[in-house]
Every structure is written in C-alpha cells, then in structure tokens.
Amino acid sequence: xxxxxxxxxxxxxxxxxxxxxxxxxxxxxxxxxxxxxxxxxxxxxxxxxxxxxxxxxxxxxxxxxxxxxxxxxxxxxxxxxxxxxxxxxxxxxxxxxxxxxxxxxxxxxxxxxxxxxxxxxxxxxxxxxxxxxxxxxxxxxxxxxxxxxxxxxxxxxxxxxxxxxxxxxxxxxxxxxxxxxxxxxxxxxxxxxxxxxxxxxxxxxxxxxxxxxxxxxxxxxxxxxxxxxxxxxxxxxxxxxxxxxxxxxxxxxxxxxxxxxxxxxxxxxxxxxxxxxxxxxxxxxxxxxxxxxxxxxxxxxxxxxxxxxxxxxxxxxxxxxxxxxxxxxxxxxxxxxxxxxxxxxxxxxxxxxxxxxxxxxxxxxxxxxxxxxxxxxxxxxxxxxxxxxxxxxxxxxxxxxxxxxxxxxx
Amino acid sequence: xxxxxxxxxxxxxxxxxxxxxxxxxxxxxxxxxxxxxxxxxxxxxxxxxxxxxxxxxxxxxxxxxxxxxxxxxxxxxxxxxxxxxx
Numbered sequence: 001x002x003x004x005x006x007x008x009x010x011x012x013x014x015x016x017x018x019x020x021x022x023x024x025x026x027x028x029x030x031x032x033x034x035x036x037x038x039x040x041x042x043x044x045x046x047x048x049x050x051x052x053x054x055x056x057x058x059x060x061x062x063x064x065x066x067x068x069x070x071x072x073x074x075x076x077x078x079x080x081x082x083x084x085x086x087x088x089x090x091x092x093x094x095x096x097x098x099x100x101x102x103x104x105x106x107x108x109x110x111x112x113x114x115x116x117x118x119x120x121x122x123x124x125x126x127x128x129x130x131x132x133x134x135x136x137x138x139x140x141x142x143x144x145x146x147x148x149x150x151x152x153x154x155x156x157x158x159x160x161x162x163x164x165x166x167x168x169x170x171x172x173x174x175x176x177x178x179x180x181x182x183x184x185x186x187x188x189x190x191x192x193x194x195x196x197x198x199x200x201x202x203x204x205x206x207x208x209x210x211x212x213x214x215x216x217x218x219x220x221x222x223x224x225x226x227x228x229x230x231x232x233x234x235x236x237x238x239x240x241x242x243x244x245x246x247x248x249x250x251x252x253x254x255x256x257x258x259x260x261x262x263x264x265x266x267x268x269x270x271x272x273x274x275x276x277x278x279x280x281x282x283x284x285x286x287x288x289x290x291x292x293x294x295x296x297x298x299x300x301x302x303x304x305x306x307x308x309x310x311x312x313x314x315x316x317x318x319x320x321x322x323x324x325x326x327x328x329x330x331x332x333x334x335x336x337x338x339x340x341x342x343x344x345x346x347x348x349x350x351x352x353x354x355x356x357x358x359x360x361x362x363x364x365x366x367x368x369x370x371x372x373x374x375x376x377x378x379x380x381x382x383x384x385x386x387x388x389x390x391x392x393x394x395x396x397x398x399x400x401x402x403x404x405x406x407x408x409x410x
Numbered sequence: 411x412x413x414x415x416x417x418x419x420x421x422x423x424x425x426x427x428x429x430x431x432x433x434x435x436x437x438x439x440x441x442x443x444x445x446x447x448x449x450x451x452x453x454x455x456x457x458x459x460x461x462x463x464x465x466x467x468x469x470x471x472x473x474x475x476x477x478x479x480x481x482x483x484x485x486x487x488x489x490x491x492x493x494x495x496x
C-alpha cells in the first residue's frame with residue numbers, strides 16, 4: 001500500500017479562535033496582536049481582513065492603514081494551546097502517526113486509516129466535521145493529501161485554503177512539477193531560490209533535469225532532497241511525538257514597549273528572561289554550558305549577539321544573567337536604547353549526568369531554586385519573583401510559537 | 411469596535427456534568443438578580459495559575475456574550491467580562 005500523507009493547516013488560526021470565543025468579532029476584519037498599540041505587530045488576521053493586502057507580522061499602524069475598520073484584539077495564548085490540544089485529540093482518533101509541525105499545522109500518516117473511511121477525501125471531510133463539533137463552526141482547517149510526501153501535502157493544502165480539501169492524484173503530479181515554482185515549497189526561501197535560479201532552476205521539474213552531483217556540490221546533502229522533490233518525492237519521515245528529539249537549546253526573547261527601552265529597565269527584563277530560561281532548564285532536567293545573549297536597538301533595527309561559555313554548566317538564573325551581563329559589559333559602547341532582548345541557553349547536558357557540586361554555596365542555590373520552583377509550580381509563575389521585576393509592569397506572553405513543550409506536559 | 415467590559419463578580423451557576431466530557435456544561439447563571447440561560451457555549455479553555463486550574467467559558471445568553479470562569483480548586487464561578495458590540 002503506498003504511503004499517504006496529510007497536512008492539516010488551521011485557517012487564520014488565532015483570529016478564528018478569537019472569533020469563535022467572541023461572537024461580536026465574527027464577520028469583521030480582525031487582527032490579533034500581543035498588545036494593541038501602534039508599535040505592536042499583528043500576528044494573525046481573520047479571513048475578512050485577508051481581503052486587504054495585509055501580511056502576518058505587519059506593524060499595527062500599517063495594518064490599520066491597508067485594512068480600514070480593522071479590529072485589534074489582544075491574543076490569548078491559552079485559548080490557542082487548548083484548541084490545539086482538542087484538535088490533536090480528534091486527529092488521534094484518526095491515526096497515531098502525527099507530527100506537530102507548529103501550533104496550527106500537523107502532518108499525519110493516514111495510510112492505514114484511509115480504508116476505514118473509504119477514501120482520503122471522506123477521511124478529510126470527517127476530520128472537518130469532527131472539528132466543527134468539537135471546536136465550533138468558526139474554527140476551520142484545510143487538509144492537503146499526497147502520496148508524494150510532506151512537502152507536496154503542504155503545497156496542496158496551501159492551494160485549497162480556507163476550509164478546503166485537496167488531494168494530489170498521481171496523474172496530476174507531472175503537471176504540478178512543471179508548473180510549480182520552487183519557492184512555493186516550504187523551506188525554499190529567497191536565498192535558496194536565487195541560488196537555484198543561477199543554476200537555471202525555476203520550477204520543480206527543473207530539479208530533476210540537473211545532475212545530483214551539481215546539486216550536491218551546491219547544497220550538500222540538501223541537494224539530494226531537492227533532487228527528490230524534482231522527481232515528485234519528499235522522503236522526509238513523519239516525526240511523531242514519541243520520537244521528538246531532546247531540545248538543543250532553551251531561549252526566551254521580548255520586544256520591549258517604549259517605556260522599557262532605557263538600558264537599566266531593559267536589564268530588568270533580561271534578568272527576568274534569564275530566570276525563565278533557568279526555570280525551564282530545571283523543568284526539562286538540563287544544565288547549560290553556553291549562554292547566548294543579544295539585543296536590537298530598534299524593533300527591526302540593527303542587532304548585537306554574542307555567546308559565552310560558563311565555567312560550570314548551570315541552570316541557575318543568576319549565573320545565566322551574569323553571563324549575559326558579561327557579554328553586554330564587553331561592548332565598547334553601551335546602547336542607550338534597547339528594543340528587543342533575547343537569552344538562549346545551549347550546549348545542554350542532562351542534569352542527571354553530572355554529580356552535585358561539593359561547594360556549599362552551590363548546594364544552597366540549588367535548594368533555593370528547588371524551593372522557588374515549588375512555589376511557582378503551586379501558585380503560578382508570578383507568585384514569587386525578584387524585587388527588581390516590580391520596577392516594570394508584566395509584559396504580555398508571546399502569541400504563537402510551537403506547542404511541543406505544552407503538549408509534552410499534558 | 412469591540413469593547414470588553416470587566417466585571418469580576420461571583421455568580422451562581424447551574425451546570426451539568428456529562429459522561430466523557432472534559433468540562434462541566436454551563437446551563438445558566440444568575441448575575442445582578444437576573445437569570446441568564448446559556449444559548450451557546452462558544453469556547454472553553456483552560457488557564458493555569460500554579461496548580462489551580464480555571465475553566466474559562468465563552469457563552470452567549472439573552473443576546474449577550476459573557477466570559478465566565480470556574481476556579482476548580484475553590485469551585486467558585488466568576489463572571490469575568492461582557493462583550494459589548496458597538
């Protein structure tokens with residue numbers, strides 16, 4: 001039996017969840033933001049807003065200019081995570097082989113499931129029906145189905161949005177390869193497109209015309225993948241939950257509102273982020289050897305980033321913040337304004353793989369962190385915080401991102 | 411323009427617990443001396459505050475839209491917000 005892959009993509013996800021939760025938003029052009037101020041950006045637009053030339057990530061002021069009557073709505077990440085949990089539970093009724101690609105996109109191997117439904121289209125219709133039942137009529141999904149693999153299933157879904165079903169039949173594959181620009185494939189961005197263009201490759205079928213040696217020479221092992229695409233095959237396997245590799249890094253970032261861009265206040269935010277990174281490391285059972293830290297002086301402005309190696313692997317917020325300070329202190333000139341900060345811990349090592357420190361000071365810090373984690377686990381993240389963090393108002397949580405960690409702890 | 415009016419008042423609630431349902435079904439609530447029969451449950455989501463789980467309901471009743479929450483630790487129901495269309 002040939003393998004059959006489905007790609008499920010939720011339509012205007014955050015915006016449709018808000019329209020489902022808030023009936024007064026239905027039928028209106030809405031934009032979901034972190035904080036509806038002029039300097040914020042819009043992370044999702046409703047179908048009604050998409051009739052105008054809006055683009056995800058557009059600044060609020062620009063979105064309001066190109067989409068008259070746009071209603072701005074503060075995002076509710078908990079609503080999106082919960083809705084994703086629910087739709088994943090529906091999909092688990094269909095197949096156990098599910099890869100969560102992002103909070104609103106999923107790949108599924110439906111090879112074994114299709115016979116139970118008759119055919120792939122009926123399976124997709126049943127998924128859409130169950131979604132209406134479980135999630136509500138305003139949260140819809142598009143499904144793309146292809147035997148050719150994940151990249152083609154995703155391409156088909158993209159072409160049938162919104163609330164559509166697309167099945168790529170084997171007979172249609174040659175025509176699709178001849179007429180589809182390489183840039184339409186997920187993962188082929190403008191830079192790879194330009195490099196392919198220099199080799200005379202514009203559409204997918206061009207990839208099959210060129211020798212594997214040339215593609216390998218130009219792109220390394222990725223060239224082999226590209227050549228497979230040219231032949232109408234994406235051999236990338238589905239990566240189910242059970243096979244998700246351990247994290248390679250743990251990081252947090254924040255775009256700062258204007259009132260917090262002065263360096264001393266930005267450092268308070270950075271300290272908070274370092275604490276959050278450390279808490280996540282402890283929750284996941286890791287220590288970090290390397291800390292990356294950086295900032296941008298404008299929302300889209302120039303940036304600076306550097307990394308430093310810790311003397312000993314750590315999952316302590318104070319140690320991670322000290323590393324960040326050492327990176328910033330090494331700058332020849334301190335920035336007067338900071339619009340965006342990030343901290344990331346990499347080079348991770350399992351907590352259990354290292355012995356406890358022999359120094360009493362380290363052991364006391366570890367006990368303190370355990371106590372802190374206990375209080376925060378029981379009473380919430382904001383129950384016990386640094387005194388300095390009281391200098392700033394709590395910032396909104398990120399809207400968007402991946403669900404992997406939330407899903408793991410369900 | 412979509413306006414949300416914050417309320418934050420405790421309410422009486424009439425709920426049904428169904429088999430195999432992940433959350434109780436809110437049928438009606440009493441607020442400001444008036445009973446509101448729930449015509450539609452638009453969305454239910456979970457919010458966590460440490461170990462306390464809140465079930466957050468978005469419901470429509472008497473032609474209005476309400477955001478109501480159940481604190482599952484204290485079993486208290488609260489009317490958080492009302493959506494006002496203008």
